[in-house]
Amino acid sequence: MGSKREGYISWDEYFMGVAILSGQRSKDPNTQVGCCIVSQDNKILSMGYNGLPIGCSDDEFPWDREGDDPLDTKYVYTVHSELNAILNYRGGSLEGAKLYVSLFPCNECAKAIIQSGIKEVIYDCNKYEGTPSVTASKRMFDAAGVKYHQYKRTGRKIEIEL
Ligand SMILES: O=c1[nH]c(=O)n([C@H]2C[C@H](O)[C@@H](COP(=O)(O)O)O2)cc1CO
Numbered sequence: 001m002g003s004k005r006e007g008y009i010s011w012d013e014y015f016m017g018v019a020i021l022s023g024q025r026s027k028d029p030n031t032q033v034g035c036c037i038v039s040q041d042n043k044i045l046s047m048g049y050n051g052l053p054i055g056c057s058d059d060e061f062p063w064d065r066e067g068d069d070p071l072d073t074k075y076v077y078t079v080h081s082e083l084n085a086i087l088n089y090r091g092g093s094l095e096g097a098k099l100y101v102s103l104f105p106c107n108e109c110a111k112a113i114i115q116s117g118i119k120e121v122i123y124d125c126n127k128y129e130g131t132p133s134v135t136a137s138k139r140m141f142d143a144a145g146v147k148y149h150q151y152k153r154t155g156r157k158i159e160i161e162l
């Protein structure tokens, strides 16, 4: 009897890989964020990346980080990857699900994560650690019983020819 193949990717590598790949769809020139929501029994339920709402053109709305007028920045228009993944879900309840995301969730996404019933957040980068947004997210996750931990990178490199 033959034995199983070795070197296959772990569940964590799989789901964070899907999250990061999803982020490659982002048109944001500065930060591309991707998200993958997974059931407790490791089935992918939804994915998302940061982008503009349906009908808002990527070429007509601004991607600037700064501007004299907030209306000339991306911040008032973009939908975050986590919210997109939650809103993209077509199957009913996300109660008890896990969320893999390439950047630690902001306070607005934290609210949506908590309210949708997601119970665990696995994040990769946390480049805004220490900001009020991230601190507020942690405070709300702690109060609501949502667990969060950083993804442990394995160093595995995956090349895909497309
Ligand atoms: O949790 C998040 N999820 C998410 O999708 N984003 C998006 C919104 C913006 O398009 C981009 C952040 O842009 P910047 O790093 O240039 O401020 O990342 C940002 C955060 C946290 O800041």
Ligand SMILES: [Zn+2]
Residues within 6 Å of the ligand: 080, 081, 082, 105, 106, 107, 108, 109, 110
């Ligand atoms: Zn957010």
